[in-house]
Amino acid sequence: MDFSIPESTRDLLGRIREFVKAEVFPIEVMARDTPFRELLPVFEEKRQKVRNMGLWTPQIPKEYGGVGLTFLDHGMVSEELARSPYGHFCFNCQAPDAGNMEILIEYGSDEQKEKWLKPLLAGKIRSCFSMTEPDCPGSNPVWMNTTAVREGDEYVINGHKWFTSSADGAAFAVVMATTNPDAPPHGRASQILVPTDTPGFELVRNISCMGHEGSDWDTHCEVKYENCRVPVENRLGEEGAGFAIAQSRLGPGRIHHCMRWIGIAERSLDLMCQRAASRELAPGVPLATKQTIQNWIAESRAAINAARLMVLHAGWKIDQVGSREARVEISAIKFSVADVMLTVIDKAVQAHGAMGISDDTILAFFYRNERASRIYDGPDEVHKGVIARQMLKQYGVDTRK
Numbered sequence: 001m002d003f004s005i006p007e008s009t010r011d012l013l014g015r016i017r018e019f020v021k022a023e024v025f026p027i028e029v030m031a032r033d034t035p036f037r038e039l040l041p042v043f044e045e046k047r048q049k050v051r052n053m054g055l056w057t058p059q060i061p062k063e064y065g066g067v068g069l070t071f072l073d074h075g076m077v078s079e080e081l082a083r084s085p086y087g088h089f090c091f092n093c094q095a096p097d098a099g100n101m102e103i104l105i106e107y108g109s110d111e112q113k114e115k116w117l118k119p120l121l122a123g124k125i126r127s128c129f130s131m132t133e134p135d136c137p138g139s140n141p142v143w144m145n146t147t148a149v150r151e152g153d154e155y156v157i158n159g160h161k162w163f164t165s166s167a168d169g170a171a172f173a174v175v176m177a178t179t180n181p182d183a184p185p186h187g188r189a190s191q192i193l194v195p196t197d198t199p200g201f202e203l204v205r206n207i208s209c210m211g212h213e214g215s216d217w218d219t220h221c222e223v224k225y226e227n228c229r230v231p232v233e234n235r236l237g238e239e240g241a242g243f244a245i246a247q248s249r250l251g252p253g254r255i256h257h258c259m260r261w262i263g264i265a266e267r268s269l270d271l272m273c274q275r276a277a278s279r280e281l282a283p284g285v286p287l288a289t290k291q292t293i294q295n296w297i298a299e300s301r302a303a304i305n306a307a308r309l310m311v312l313h314a315g316w317k318i319d320q321v322g323s324r325e326a327r328v329e330i331s332a333i334k335f336s337v338a339d340v341m342l343t344v345i346d347k348a349v350q351a352h353g354a355m356g357i358s359d360d361t362i363l364a365f366f367y368r369n370e371r372a373s374r375i376y377d378g379p380d381e382v383h384k385g386v387i388a389r390q391m392l393k394q395y396g397v398d399t400r401k
């Protein structure tokens with residue numbers, strides 16, 4: 001396996017790093033006391049700069065107007081963008097829109113592409129993905145209460161969802177709903193596009209998470225669907241193909257999540273080193289002279305390097321044999337990279353003393369916001385179960401008993 005980065009990619013990464021530092025870091029300061037929605041004009045100005053640089057939607061194939069980066073190159077770009085919580089948004093490759101763009105490209109009809117994909121790619125609208133329900137465990141996705149019942153040429157959707165990220169201000173939701181209740185568990189649900197101005201779509205609230213309610217893209221929302229009627233043409237792919245589509249989105253998506261977490265860990269380590277070098281414990285005696293902080297820096301460096309190689313290897317394996325055959329590697333990075341990131345953030349907070357708890361650096365934001373990494377896209381325990389099950393199979397044990 002060749003881990004060297006081609007010259008052209010290195011140039012691209014350098015340009016993106018500079019852009020994020022010069023143009024996106026200052027937004028973090030504004031975002032401390034200005035709601036996301038009020039910052040939209042600032043974001044639009046940055047997004048225009050990204051378009052002018054020819055870097056808009058880096059992950060999208062050229063024929064759809066993107067940069068057409070390979071899967072792994074976009075992973076490395078994702079690391080650079082993640083040094084700020086707003087990097088991906090400025091480049092129009094933020095979750096959940098990026099995943100919705102991918103599934104619309106792969107499964108969308110010509111009409112759906114014209115109506116939803118085009119404006120999404122252009123950054124004119126946003127979208128959300130509505131699968132998790134308050135009354136059912138998200139870690140068992142085949143158990144859900146939301147239904148889409150066919151009546152003539154329409155689906156009538158009823159259900160209660162939450163943690164539909166970025167639903168506030170989204171133009172449409174991709175909703176997972178049971179369409180075929182009598183089919184085997186993985187063939188029961190479909191993904192259906194529901195415009196948010198459909199009668200019966202109710203945005204109940206932006207859920208306050210770790211003390212932050214947010215607005216617009218920066219939200220996790222509770223949503224009710226009450227007799228929402230949409231044409232059957234709004235279904236994505238075949239009826240009952242909802243899980244297959246969700247699976248195709250999740251495997252590669254986890255590579256990008258993990259690369260994003262590595263970017264966050266790198267920024268935190270950078271801040272830790274800056275603090276160690278600049279904080280004097282006594283005149284002329286910087287924190288950096290203490291072996292404890294040297295250990296933190298060295299351990300963080302080693303852990304991030306190892307995590308990055310694991311992620312690149314998992315991405316390479318997906319390219320070689322597909323997501324299903326790479327499921328052990330994907331599950332391994334999902335929980336272990338989250339752990340590396342959270343450990344590095346925690347050490348960086350500690351190195352900053354009281355300042356680490358304040359919002360004067362981005363660390364407190366990372367500390368609050370990234371705790372969720374161990375829960376979404378499969379909690380740690382589920383991924384550990386996947387690995388153990390595969391491994392123990394080789395020893396003749398069926399762990400499902």
Ligand SMILES: Cc1cc2nc3c(=O)[nH]c(=O)nc-3n(C[C@H](O)[C@H](O)[C@H](O)COP(=O)(O)OP(=O)(O)OC[C@H]3O[C@@H](n4cnc5c(N)ncnc54)[C@H](O)[C@@H]3O)c2cc1C
Nearest residue numbers: 129130131132137138139163164165372375376377379381
């Ligand atoms: C910030 C954030 C953003 C999100 N965005 C979206 C979104 O945009 N769209 C969407 O549909 N959903 C979203 N989610 C929801 C997410 O997918 C679910 O939270 C996740 O699937 C877990 O489901 P749950 O919360 O119902 O937890 P549960 O399934 O109730 O699990 C609770 C806990 O039980 C334990 N557990 C579960 N299963 C097992 C097991 N098999 N073995 C051992 N222990 C187990 C784990 O510790 C787990 O954390 C988001 C969540 C967060 C936190």
